[in-house]
Amino acid sequence: MNRNNIWVHIILAIVLIGLAAVAGQIARWVSKDRAMEVSKPNSKVAPKPVAVPRSVNEREAEVLVKFKSNVSLTEINKIAAKNNDRIEDEIETVRGLVAIDDLDNASAEKIAEQYSQMSDLVEYAEPNLEIKLDPTQTVSPRELFDRSELLTEAPNDPMFNDQWALNNVGQNGGKQKADIGALQAWTKTKGTKKVVVAVLDTGVDYTHNDLLTNMWIRPDNVPAYKDNQLGTINDRNGFNSDDNLSDPMDENGHGTHCAGVIGAEGNNNEGIAGINWEVEIMALKFLGRSGSGTTKNAIEAINYAIDRKRNGVNIRVISASWGSTAKSKALEDAIRAAGAEGILFIAAAGNDATDNDKRPHYPSNYKLPNVISVAATDRNDNLASFSNWGVKTVHIAAPGKDIQSTWLKDSYREASGTSMATPQVSGVAALILSTDPRMSVEKVRDRLLKSVDKIDSLNGKVETGGRLNAAKAIGN
Amino acid sequence: MSFSQESAVKRAKTDLAHRLRVAENDIQLASVTEKDFPNGSLGAQTKGEMAMQMISSGWQIDLKANGKNYEYRADKYQIRLRDFNGKNYIIES
Numbered sequence A: 001m002n003r004n005n006i007w008v009h010i011i012l013a014i015v016l017i018g019l020a021a022v023a024g025q026i027a028r029w030v031s032k033d034r035a036m037e038v039s040k041p042n043s044k045v046a047p048k049p050v051a052v053p054r055s056v057n058e059r060e061a062e063v064l065v066k067f068k069s070n071v072s073l074t075e076i077n078k079i080a081a082k083n084n085d086r087i088e089d090e091i092e093t094v095r096g097l098v099a100i101d102d103l104d105n106a107s108a109e110k111i112a113e114q115y116s117q118m119s120d121l122v123e124y125a126e127p128n129l130e131i132k133l134d135p136t137q138t139v140s141p142r143e144l145f146d147r148s149e150l151l152t153e154a155p156n157d158p159m160f161n162d163q164w165a166l167n168n169v170g171q172n173g174g175k176q177k178a179d180i181g182a183l184q185a186w187t188k189t190k191g192t193k194k195v196v197v198a199v200l201d202t203g204v205d206y207t208h209n210d211l212l213t214n215m216w217i218r219p220d221n222v223p224a225y226k227d228n229q230l231g232t233i234n235d236r237n238g239f240n241s242d243d244n245l246s247d248p249m250d251e252n253g254h255g256t257h258c259a260g261v262i263g264a265e266g267n268n269n270e271g272i273a274g275i276n277w278e279v280e281i282m283a284l285k286f287l288g289r290s291g292s293g294t295t296k297n298a299i300e301a302i303n304y305a306i307d308r309k310r311n312g313v314n315i316r317v318i319s320a321s322w323g324s325t326a327k328s329k330a331l332e333d334a335i336r337a338a339g340a341e342g343i344l345f346i347a348a349a350g351n352d353a354t355d356n357d358k359r360p361h362y363p364s365n366y367k368l369p370n371v372i373s374v375a376a377t378d379r380n381d382n383l384a385s386f387s388n389w390g391v392k393t394v395h396i397a398a399p400g401k402d403i404q405s406t407w408l409k410d411s412y413r414e415a416s417g418t419s420m421a422t423p424q425v426s427g428v429a430a431l432i433l434s435t436d437p438r439m440s441v442e443k444v445r446d447r448l449l450k451s452v453d454k455i456d457s458l459n460g461k462v463e464t465g466g467r468l469n470a471a472k473a474i475g476n
Numbered sequence B: 001m002s003f004s005q006e007s008a009v010k011r012a013k014t015d016l017a018h019r020l021r022v023a024e025n026d027i028q029l030a031s032v033t034e035k036d037f038p039n040g041s042l043g044a045q046t047k048g049e050m051a052m053q054m055i056s057s058g059w060q061i062d063l064k065a066n067g068k069n070y071e072y073r074a075d076k077y078q079i080r081l082r083d084f085n086g087k088n089y090i091i092e093s
Helices: A006-019 A023-038 A073-082 A108-116 A141-146 A182-186 A254-263 A295-310 A329-340 A418-434 A441-450 B005-020
Strands: A048-053 A062-067 A085-090 A097-102 A122-127 A129-134 A191-201 A225-227 A231-233 A238-240 A278-285 A292-294 A315-320 A344-348 A371-377 A396-399 A403-406 A412-415 B028-037 B049-052 B056-065 B068-075 B078-084 B087-092
Touching: A062 A108, A073 A085, A073 A097, A097 A108, A108 A122, A191 A254, A191 A295, A191 A418, A225 A295, A238 A295, A254 A278, A254 A403, A254 A412, A254 A418, A278 A295, A278 A418, A292 A295, A295 A315, A295 A329, A295 B049, A315 A418, A329 A344, A344 A418, A344 A441, A371 A418, A371 A441, A396 A418, A418 A441, B005 B028, B005 B056, B005 B068, B005 B078, B005 B087, B028 B068
Parallel strands: A191 A278, A191 A315, A238 A278, A315 A344, A344 A371, A371 A396
Antiparallel strands: A048 A129, A062 A097, A062 A122, A085 A097, A225 A231, A292 B049, A403 A412, B028 B056, B056 B068, B068 B078, B078 B087
16 A cells, blocks of 8 residues: 555545545545644644645546445456556555546546446545645644634633633733643643642642542552551542641632642533643642641642552642742652652742742742742733742743632632642643653653743743743644 | 631731730721732741742731831731731731
8 A cells, every 4th residue: 555645545534434525525624634734833834725636736636436345356456447547545444445546637526427427336436635735825833723623622611711821812901822722732632530630739629510520539449548647547539738637628729729720620511621621630738728838748748649659649740839938958858759759840939029040939949850930921921920930940931810710619710820820830741641641750841841932021031931832732 | 717807907906915015905007908918828928838829818907006017917817917026927827
């Protein structure tokens, strides 16, 4: 089989069988595939794809002919030879389907008509279609992606329009495309439950309707957590080092908000869509009802996550929307230990509108290979007025102002802060990992940081000079 | 405990009276302002404390006693005293 054409033929064969499609329909499908191919980030200019019959200005005419099942390949070859045609390709997955080249310079339409008339032998015949790129039109890769047929349709979650961070169409005075490109990303992946993201925070309202299906529950084959001091803890829903009662239920709302950004169930006709429509969110509570907690409790919760990882739970990300200006070597060591277990630690840069290069903020400032420090942007791609920055110490920016997400007791609300920017990065990290749940920390980190959209307002403010882009991060 | 603006002011006055060893009547309320604070510790973190990095709405309560100003910060879950002799204090949480 001609390798150059095999995929085109297989796709066309499936279309022909399934739908007995008309030529225009096939063209639409093929055009979609090709358009996606040309719109990879390296493409500088991507002409508009249009479908034309291959015979218009190409070599030999090519026709797809489906012979009846009682016609053997030998007979098909004889029929083709008699018409001075050549069997260019046999589509093995579809019995009787062949691609025929005409050697007489006739048009594909004419040949298709000729074969169609052999109604005792042929089920159908139609011109093959090839996608031609119209060189008169120049379209940027981003514009190409924005064509509706190339994007996942917006999910049916009723508040999706408020989620400018995922799809900014200029709502409420925002700037179009000042978003993470979620619709594009979702054409490739919408997440997986094979990846666990630990939300180390005020806990999570794990009964929230929009989170329920994506909450981690300790599987039966993972033993209950044992602590030398506290004994065996029933960690069915996660862990709580704030009061060691083992229930990580959120009493504040902050952790629930972060969890929703990462993984509120998508397309469920409810509330919002998370960056991951499917994921496992592990609730780790160390911040109390007021939203603050101790370094020691943070470390205990990290240790819990490490223990669960060693017991087979695929925790790949800890999302840390908190911090302080106080440095702790013990916390740094705990985060380093998490990194050694293959866990990314994504941390908020802080909300003091100060330079972290000069006035460090922790844990975001720990120079560890598994730490990513996150600043916040607004709906116009500006650094949010409250956000810390630091060209040496803050790695990336992400949407963090007026972010709609889940709140306590099945409610929703908008919130602002580098707290809200952090789970955007954690969510995209999980999305990357959904394509390879065992991908190394180094590679995921690299993907996140090297795929940013460079933004003028972030130049000299964060190390990458850019804002998170989910679509580019997953290589779409 | 869940605070309203009124109950937060009352609690702040009680705390300051206790610290300064004066009668509550000697403490004046200079102003109460609704305010957005930078984080979960209302911008008044104590040593070793970690706080959520979400803009948090609350009240700044400015009290006066003996000719000096004292700043409390509160929201529905907590009351803090900011920069009292160079330190921040959690009054109730």
